[in-house]
Amino acid sequence: QPQRCVPPFKNIAFNLEADATNTCGSEGPEEYCLRSPRQSCKNCDANDPDKAHPSRYMTDSKWNPTWWQSQTLNKLAPGPVNLTFHLGRAYEITYIRMTFQSIRPESFAIYKRTSKDGAWVPLQYFSSSCESTYGHSSRELITIEDETKALCTERFSDMYPYSGGNVVFSTLEGRPSAWRADQNKALQVS
Structure with missing residues (x-):
């Protein structure tokens, strides 16, 4: 007999390291800049634990003030930065939340x-x-x-706040069948 199964809500990215195509300091000491009312620049270095910002810092803990840092895009980075999480199995992802140390990306x-x-x-x-x-x-x-089509939103693309800006995305938001997603095959595999 088919029945509804609601697994527990879980942070599947916790302590998971992403593959990052660009990380500040991975090739030696370099400067990165955080935009704020006055731009501030600091140094990063993968070989110095006090100045390292590897991708595992994205998901370690909200109580631990660490973060992943790319190179300063307008100075050093050659193009788009990709972050890939390998989850290891299938999950039904319903909610994604990201907090940015610097301003959120324009796109x-x-x-x-x-x-x-x-x-x-x-x-x-x-x-x-x-x-x-x-x-x-x-x-x-x-x-x-x-219903599986990706949309584009201008929300979360402004430069304020300069630090600590969140991006929140619910995978079912705006989908006509969201309230009965457990009966919609297209939404279940999307």
């Missing part, structure tokens, strides 16, 4: 894949320039015919 996207060798599929776009960056209007709505 970024969350992708997913449902099998080890499957294609990466967009889950959500965030941008202050949705149309020109991702080819989507920020006013687009999800229809019942295409």
Whole structure:
């Protein structure tokens, strides 16, 4: 007999290290800058525990004041930065929350894949320039015919706050069948 199963809510990223295509100080000491009312610059160095900012610092603890840091993008980084979490098994992800040490990016996207060798599929776009960056209007709505479509939102793309800005994303928000996702096959595998 089919029955509804509601697993416990769990932080699946806790203490999980991401693969980062760019990390400040990974190739020796270098400067990174945090934008604030007055820009402040500091040094990072992967070989110095007091100045290291590896990707495992993204998920270690909200009580521990550590963070992952990329190179300063307008100075050193050659292009987009990708962070990949390998979860090791299938999960139903319902909620994603990120807190940024510096200002939030002007544009970024969350992708997913449902099998080890499957294609990466967009889950959500965030941008202050949705149309020109991702080819989507920020006013687009999800229809019942295409509930797995990724949308683009301008929320969370402004430069304030300078530090501690959150991005919160609910995977079912705005989906017409969200209230009965357990009966919708498309939403279950998306």
